[in-house]
Amino acid sequence: MAETKKLAATVRSGTGKGAARSVRREGRIPAVLYGGGEAPQPLSLEKKSLSQLIFAGHFLTTIFELDIDGKKERAIPRDYQLDVIKDTPMHVDFLRLKPGSRxxxxxxxxxxxxxxxxxxxxxxxxxxxxxxxxxxxxxxxxxxxxxxxxxxxxxxxxxxxxxxxxxxxxxxxxxxxxxxxxxxxxxxxxxAEEAPAAAAAPAAAPAKDEKKK
Known part of the structure; x- marks a missing residue:
């Protein structure tokens, strides 16, 4: 069973590219929590801790307990984007996990x-x-x-x-x-299977010199 890890998150106001750039300038990474029959919730995450989790491996199969300003939500990452030049996180999508869901x-x-x-x-x-x-x-x-x-x-x-x-x-x-x-x-x-057979094959007899006339 995948290990459940804890990750702190903060509710962010505003959506769209401008709001996301503003979050990144503050050293944080924009994210969204969706699914489970509830409205999508824009979030921001601490950049360093998120990077460590992504590059540690198995990120997309890890269950997280998100601490969103004190409220706990179980979620799993469904997608993330990396900066094509810096190879740093740009955005993460989390799916809410409800009991009994698949x-x-x-x-x-x-x-x-x-x-x-x-x-x-x-x-x-x-x-x-x-x-x-x-x-x-x-x-x-x-x-x-x-x-x-x-x-x-x-x-x-x-x-x-x-x-x-x-x-x-x-x-x-x-x-x-x-x-x-x-x-x-x-x-x-x-x-190697053919090597013994090759070794066992008799060597061809040398050709005799033609008799001189």
Whole structure:
């Protein structure tokens, strides 16, 4: 389950580009909290703490308890913008989380036990089809990641979503019930598997010199 983190926010007055620029000049980042059957609420966030959270990873699958001038709201980031030159936050959209609600998120796939995959040990290549899987998940049980175990995978094997344990209440949005998440292909030329056969092949006999007339 994704960890819940706390983040202080302040209600801001005014919307639009001019108001957003004014917030940034104060060293803060404009944001908006929406959804849950309530009106959108413009907010501002402290720039340094927000930057640390974004670049720490898993920002879009982290549940936050927003402290909005003393009022607590559970929310999850749905989008954020970065300055294309400075790579600093420009704006964040938060979705309110209400009890019993479900939402669609991208869940990272962590691949484990590569050392236990015979095909990888013999030089095969792991072709990852999905680094993340889009899923419907309960708002109170958002997974940080799902784990794909590569134990036993050999050349030309495929790992399907059905082989990956999913947290309770989580369901992929992909209509294909057993889509391929990754596959393992042999190295070009056959790799180590063909080496013994090549070594065992007898050397060709040298051609005899033609008899001189």
């Amino acid at each position: 939402l669609r998120v991208q869940v990272p796939v962590h691949f484990t036990n590569q050392e236990a995959a015979p095909g990888i040990k013999r030089g095969g290549a792991l072709n990852i089809v999905y680094h993340t899987v889009e899923m419907w998940v309960p708002a109170d049980n958002i997974p940080e990641a799902i784990t794909a175990d590569l134990t036993g995978m050999d050349f030309n094997d495929s790992l399907h979503i059905s082989a990956i344990p999913l947290p309770e209440g989580c369901k992929p949005t992909n209509p294909d019930k057993n889509f391929t998440v990754a596959s393992l292909t042999p190295p070009a030329g056959g790799g």
